[in-house]
Amino acid sequence: MKKVNEKAFGFNMTILKILGLYPYNSCPKIYHVYAYSFYVIFTLPIPILSFANILIDRENNMQIFTENFFMVIEISTLMVKLLPFKNHPERIQRTLGWLNEDIFSTRLEKHGNMLEDSIRLGRKLSHTFFVVCVANVFLWALKALLSTERVLMLDVWVPFDVLKHNMLYWGTFLLVFLGVMNAAVGNAIIDTLIAGLIYQGATQLRILKDTLENLGQLTDDEVSEKKRTQMPKGII
Numbered sequence: 001m002k003k004v005n006e007k008a009f010g011f012n013m014t015i016l017k018i019l020g021l022y023p024y025n026s027c028p029k030i031y032h033v034y035a036y037s038f039y040v041i042f043t044l045p046i047p048i049l050s051f052a053n054i055l056i057d058r059e060n061n062m063q064i065f066t067e068n069f070f071m072v073i074e075i076s077t078l079m080v081k082l083l084p085f086k087n088h089p090e091r092i093q094r095t096l097g098w099l100n101e102d103i104f105s106t107r108l109e110k111h112g113n114m115l116e117d118s119i120r121l122g123r124k125l126s127h128t129f130f131v132v133c134v135a136n137v138f139l140w141a142l143k144a145l146l147s148t149e150r151v152l153m154l155d156v157w158v159p160f161d162v163l164k165h166n167m168l169y170w171g172t173f174l175l176v177f178l179g180v181m182n183a184a185v186g187n188a189i190i191d192t193l194i195a196g197l198i199y200q201g202a203t204q205l206r207i208l209k210d211t212l213e214n215l216g217q218l219t220d221d222e223v224s225e226k227k228r229t230q231m232p233k234g235i236i
Contacts, residue, residue, distance in 0.1 A: 004099040005100055008099065008123070008196060009126075009196060011126050012192065012196070016190075019182065019189070020034055020039060021089060022093065023093050042178055045175065046075055047075045047078075051076070052156075053156050053157035078186055078187065081186075081190065106207065114203055115207070122195075125192050126189070126196065129191070130189065134181070137184045140153055140180070144173075150163045152173055153176050154176050154180060
């Protein structure tokens with residue numbers, strides 16, 4: 001039987017592992033190298049090269065700025081946004097592990113249904129937002145590929161002319177595509193994880209509120225059940 005955190009956030013945890021943002025206990029040392037390599041290759045280069053392009057290409061500076069500014073800022077903030085997951089992944093793992101504690105377990109069927117509804121909604125939110133973000137990146141890439149001129153998804157600075165050489169162009173295009181996809185997927189998974197945790201907390205408060213409102217009845221039912229079970233079988 002799956003644990004609560006796996007049922008609620010199993011999809012998020014899997015994607016975070018792929019992005020190098022969640023502990024992989026089977027081989028921690030190898031995964032640690034993988035996680036930082038992934039961050040250096042796919043997270044850092046695109047915002048740095050995009051900012052460099054804005055500063056260096058003074059002839060088209062304003063046009064580049066207006067076309068790319070929002071996306072460059074969005075991808076740049078991701079570098080900071082990922083740091084808590086990158087530097088202290090065990091804290092994220094511990095936070096999700098708390099959902100499996102006995103204090104969050106439910107005894108009543110209606111409380112279990114409330115918890116299942118919150119888990120179902122959280123999974124639906126994660127899957128939907130993930131699919132939408134991935135689809136948008138693919139459509140963005142398709143728009144660049146169908147352009148009448150050879151262009152990149154995002155203007156970046158490189159020390160060579162990528163538009164005149166096929167291998168350089170496709171290599172740079174792939175790097176930009178993966179960098180943007182990393183940003184989109186990272187934002188989607190982290191944002192829905194945080195939203196899901198908030199909703200899980202709200203659900204636990206609803207369960208606590210219902211328990212307190214019906215505490216007298218719940219106590220009477222439990223006392224009656226104990227008396228019934230403790231009676232000799234002949235009397236029952």
